[in-house]
Every structure is written in C-alpha cells, then in structure tokens.
Amino acid sequence: MRTQVGIVGAGPAGLLLSLMLEHRGIASVIIESRDRAAIEATIRAGILEQTTVDLMAELGVADRLRREGVVHHGTILRFGGQNHRIDFEGLTGRVATLYPQHEVLKDLIAARLAQGGEILFGAKVTEVADVAAERPVLRFTDAEGAARELHCDMVVGADGSYGACRPAIPTDKRKDYLRIYPFGWFGILCEAPPSSEELVYARHERGFALISSRTPEVQRMYFQCDPNDSVENWSEDQIWAELQARIAGEDGFRLKEGRIFQKNIVPMRSFVCEPMQYGRLFLAGDAAHAVPPTGAKGLNLAASDVWHLDRALGAFFAGEGMARLEAYTATALRRVWRAQHFSWWMTSMLHRFEGASEFDERRQLAELELVTTSRAAATALAETYVGMPYA
C-alpha cells in the first residue's frame, strides 16, 4: 500500500499528527503494534497544558475534554509541612487541565476513524527502510500475521521510547543525551474521594510524594521509591502509611484512603536524541525524548513536536521543498530542551537525593521558598507548567 506520510505509533503524537495532516488534505496511515483496547486502557499521565487543550480544540477533538476534564487554576507545592500555592491563572491568565492520557487517546482514535483515517492496529514494524532515499518503505506484519509494505514520501516515528524508528537512525548520525535518576515513582490508583482540589507536589525528608486525581471516585498518587523495588513488596497498609507520612504536617492534612486497585513503578530518566531527523524519517514524542514525570511534560511535548512537524510537512507537500523539514530538529528541540530543564528542575527541587548534605537540603528548601514567595519565580514555574504558546 501507499500513502504520503507513514506514521509509526498511535499514541498522542501519531494520532494528533494524522488529524492535523487530514486538515491539510495530506494522506497518512498509522501502523500501531498494540490493539485498540490495550491502548485505551493503559494508565499514563494526566495533565494537559493549556497549549495542548487549545490544539485539541482547534482540531475539534476537545468536546469531551471540556465536559469531563477538570480545570486546575493552580497547584500546591508542599514542604515544611505546609501548603504553598502557585496560582497559574493569576500569574499567567492560563490553566492546566486534568484529563487522563487514555481518555485523550480514546477521543483521538474515534475522531481519526470517523474521518475515514486508517489505523492498522496490531501491526508490527519489522523494517524502516530507505529513509535516506526518496522513497521510504515501512515493512510490517499485520494483525493477521501477513508480511506487508507501506510505501510513503515521509516517515514519522511516533513509536515511543522502545520503537523501531529511532534505531533506524545510524548511531554515528545521532547523539543520545541520557540521565538516569537513582529513584522511581511508586504509583497507585485507589477508590477514594479527592484529598485535595488541586495537585499536591510534596517534598519530605522521606522523599517526594504527588497527590493527583483521575475522577471524583478514583485518585492517583505517587511516592518516590527505589527504582528496583517491586510493587509486591508493599502491602496496602504500608503504602498508606508511607504516603501519609510524606504529606504529614502541623496543618493536620491527611489523605482520604480507599482500596488500592492498581500499583506500578515508574522509572525516571531524561533523554534526548539529536537530531530528530534522518533523511525522510522524523521522530516525534517519546521516540525522540523522555522526561521524568515531575511536571507532566511528556504528552505535552509530543503535541508540540507534531505541531511543528505538521507545518513543515505542509510546506513540503505544498511544493516548498525540504527546508522547513530540515529545520524541524532545531525548531522542536527548543521546546524539548526547555521541558528537559523544567522536568529536571521540578525533580531536583522536590526529591530526596541519597547522600545529599545538610547544605543541599537547606538549599533545596530555599529554592522552594523562592518559588513560592517571589512572584517572578512563581511565574517562571507557572508559565512552563501551563505551556508557552508554540510559535
């Protein structure tokens, strides 16, 4: 089969791009290794930048998000046993929205299929070929196990951290930047009412904790853990004791507890692959970079990558040549590196580092004081959290 843009991966990057290309009248086909039900059931991040919400609204896929998403006008940084609020709306005029990634994916998949768009679920890419030439080919095994080919003008690798596309860039043609953190996040989903109207990012001597939400009945919480720990090592009582200890303070704040029905450990790393292009192959989202979850930038960065890529592909198919596409790496990476800094900064400001000196701990607290008492510093945090405009 043949199309203009072959997209590998039906995550946020691949789906948003296919919707944007459709608006330009550019044909695309998505090849996705998982089946639809698995994608729509995988619990991932939950926070959308204002910028991402605006993009989804422009694409006409924000109706359910507007109805069911919860607007967060600010967030809480908790340290020294007290809450300190960052007022996103007061500082920036913009907000963040809590709307889980799998709900975003349900909406994007439904919208793309309603356009008559082709998403080949359960199809595994076996070879990303000839991307350095004029006529790339994606070889894949379809859901029935048949070997097939997708011929295209351009290939977009939106197939996540462990997909087939990034390895198609020869190692001597790319540089990988990697930082692995010596901790992970222990995440839970529980049946309980919300403990806080806004997210709580808590710094504590025992380590970081994050209090988030999914629905009025289901809450999402995380606590910093050993990345090599196993969820089986923790009983429900131990998890609640740990979470309660990390948010305890003189103000008497307590978490509302409930049955824990899902547990997982999230590793923490910062990663960037440069360039994000090799010939006619373009990487977007997690295929090109990863951030530690603190500050919830992953999905939002995927959206910004494909916003730039859509414009560059538009210029190419309008007959303007490769110039905009050749500039994609530089354009996209400005926001990527800014998000890298933000995610590293939030992580380092809020986590416990093994072997940190008393000086390091006092300095960390002083930084939190600065961010929660200086309007200028709070604004710097807030405007990156809610997302700067793309252009």
Ligand code: DHB
């Ligand atoms: C969530 C995850 C994050 O990394 C974050 O910064 C905020 C919220 C979440 O899963 O709800």
